[in-house]
Amino acid sequence: MTTVARFLTRRRGDQRGRRSRLSATDVLTYAYLAAGVLVMFGPVAWLVLSSFKTPANLIEFPPTLLPLAQETVVVPGYAQPLPLYDVVLEDGTTARLAQVRRVGLMAQMVDPAAPDEIIQVHIDQRSAVRHVRLAVENYTQSFTRFNFARYLRNSVVVTVGATLITLVINSMAAFALSKYRFRGRNVVFLIIISTLMIPISVILVPVYLVINQVGWVNNLWGVIIPGAATPTGVFLLRQYMLTIPDELLDSGRIDGASEWRLYWQIVLPLAAPALAVLAIFSVMWRWNDFLWPLIVLTRSEFFTLQVGLNAFQGELQVQWHFVLAMTVLTLLPITLVFSFLQRFITTGIASTGVKG
Amino acid sequence: MAGRPTAMPRTRGPGDRGASAVGTQSRSLLGRGLQGLYALLMNAVGLVMEPIQRLVGIRRMAWVFLVPNLLVFGIFILFPMVLNLYYATTAGPRLYPQDRPYVGSANFERLFTCTDYTNPNTCLEDRFWRAARNTGVFVLFQVGGMVVISLVTALALNRKIVARGFFRSVFFYPVLLSPVVVALIWKWILQREGVLNAILVSLGSDPINFLLDGRWAMTWVILVSIWANMGFYTLILLAGLQSIPVELYDAGAIDGTSGVQSFRHITLPLLMPTMMVVLVLSLIRAVQMFDEVFVLTGGGPGSATLLMVQYIYQTGFGTQNPRFGIAAAASVSLGAVLLVVTLIQLRVGRGSERHLA
Structure with a gap:
């Protein structure tokens, strides 16, 4: 264990066998440099991450770290793919439902497995099902449009x-x-x-x-x-x-x-x-x-x-x-x-x- | 490291004149193709140059070699410098010199007339004075902050650390980004729904409209330009630090000097010439700052971050009725400030020519 610690804290020029541990100044130096990496690279990294987000994902506040896109599902009887939500139902159970439309504070939802019955859900009771997806179309459309x-x-x-x-x-x-x-x-x-x-x-x-x-x-x-x-x-x-x-x-x-x-x-x-x-x-x-x-x-x-x-x-x-x-x-x-x-x-x- | 070319030229005998810029070692098809193209082009120019040489003789060939550069230099730098004075003393919206009536020093008088010099509102050209004041504030804090941060970073990078090359390039990377890209990166971070406000809100604070509040806008303009440029000065300071002989520190260690003492009595005095170069270079660049600020804030809110070059640009080119005379007079004034800074540099630079360019 000590050899590992010594290896990790070894500094250049230690072969002469003087001090082999990090001094306080070294710790300070590395802390400063690590903060520097964050400050110098962070903004660029944030730009790159943001550039892969969809417009809807971009206007969210607070922003998500990774580019997320909502999952959709094709439900029989509906022409467009419907967005998926995790919903807390009135009896306290949870279900994964697709949203047909939103009317005021209520959302009309259907179970993809049983698409005939419309379920009314308060919008506070649902949360979008999302996964990481790179919106490459931002890049391709930059060229085409x-x-x-x-x-x-x-x-x-x-x-x-x-x-x-x-x-x-x-x-x-x-x-x-x-x-x-x-x-x-x-x-x-x-x-x-x-x-x-x-x-x-x-x-x-x-x-x-x-x-x-x-x-x-x-x-x-x-x-x-x-x-x-x-x-x-x-x-x-x-x-x-x-x-x-x-x-x-x-x-x-x-x-x-x-x-x-x-x-x-x-x-x-x-x-x-x-x-x-x-x-x-x-x-x-x-x-x-x-x-x-x-x-x-x-x-x-x-x-x-x-x-x-x-x-x-x-x-x-x-x-x-x-x-x-x-x-x-x-x-x-x-x-x-x-x-x-x-x-x-x-x-x-x-x-x-x-x-x- | 400093002052020496990156590599000494290999000496070649006159026998191997077949060398070319692509390199003699190049044996690949592409390399040979490029070499052939290079030789072809140069031989083609030679068909013109060799008769000229027979005409003017070897010694006057120097002028032939100088002509292209001097032509561009004269037409696009030297001649405009003289013409600028003409514009500064003429008025009217017309661009062509023959259409412009001579007004003497009227443009300068207009720029420099104020009833109260501490209050831009009382000046004839209030935006000029706002730009001058903003530029002063910007230069003071940007240069001051940048020199300190660059020095601290250079000292950290000069220690015996692992992955020094990596850390050095991390700090240098933003220097290469275009000012427009830098401004857009930060505009995205600083906007009201941006990530910085998200962090503030998560800490329990209210979101701040950084770019729509005069003081915040100026603060961020300064911080962003430090972020974008500090790597360059860090690099120069690092080169200065590495040219200090290690023996001095060894001798100090034998005499029992502490770290602080050796910094004060060895590092600082020997780094002073480099520090002055950094100071003057960053001053000259800060006085003519434009791109980053223009894209980030557009000089706003109001004229809170309006700097001098943007004033010149907008007076001469950014409006429907351009005032070329006023713009030229303002740029002559800016040029005078730069001249003073340059003269200081020449005096200071004598001790440290190796960093001058």
């Missing part, structure tokens, strides 16, 4: 297109700024760096004018292009490319390779780790982007997922069962990316201090 597939497509186009363009033009600029000595290099670099802290929210009106002049209002290009020349990306890639030895390029030149070939055959493959970090960031930024798409895209056929979700939740009668299902679908891709690339993302952020 709404423009959700269209929003998804727009989001994918914006995310993929913007990330590819960002990678290409940022890496070209970073290549020039790290591998050439030319007049004006430091000026260009400084100008780019100095706009690191200028968010688009500060220049909304004039960028909108430019987009308007180019004719990109209600056009996905209007969302893709303005953010493509990220100062963050140029900075990140330049710092990384500085670590690539110039001798590699010189020997390439001796072999007669063109500058463009040096860029794509030597520098880009060697900068792959930095490119990957930037790609992950760019996907996150673009997938989650909201304010700028909200301004540029005003017609619903061009909405991205985020703008579309916002439009749904702002409607007069919020159809929560659809909103919740679409929210889950929206967070799913990012969650998948995170679970596969978790180490990459966290070390990437810790070493660059970059976030969208």
